[in-house]
Amino acid sequence: MRFVPVLFVLILCAGLPALATAADPVPEIKRGPIPAQAVARLHTLRQIPEACARVEGIFTGQAADPYKFAVVRTSPNCQPRARFVDAAKAQPSEAGGWKFNDLIRVPSAACPQQQAVVRIWRKPAAAAVPPTLDAQGKSRLYLQDEKEKAAANKLAAIPMFAAEMKVEGQACGG
Structure with a gap:
């Protein structure tokens, strides 16, 4: 009879990780902890070469808007093979064909209980089929x-x- 409560607790604990990850799917990229970032120090969160883009962030030190991030073009000469879209308009979700690509948690050095959480989603496209070869053996687009x-x-x-x-987390006083 003593083992029944222990077994029940073990079964309950085994189900807890599934409950904890129900909010976010498992990201495609696994990464370690990000070092805490200072206020007013611009830092790169992620580079996405196929979109010719870099995601940058900065802690502002302002209570109303503590963190800002932006997607910036890496080079004017880069030819993108993918595109960055506004997440508010695209509404990415796994049900919509998007893949949860990356979860980046950036703690604040000035306020350790606060962190910026950036979620990056990727929507793959079907593999492009190259155009058929013409009479000269060349693949051409007209x-x-x-x-x-x-x-x-x-x-x-x-x-x-x-x-x-x-x-996420509590703002520091000030």
């Missing part, structure tokens, strides 16, 4: 054909990324 595809909304989909951020 402008008029591509214009017609665009007008008919039949262009191939490209991968997309979206990032969303929120600040």
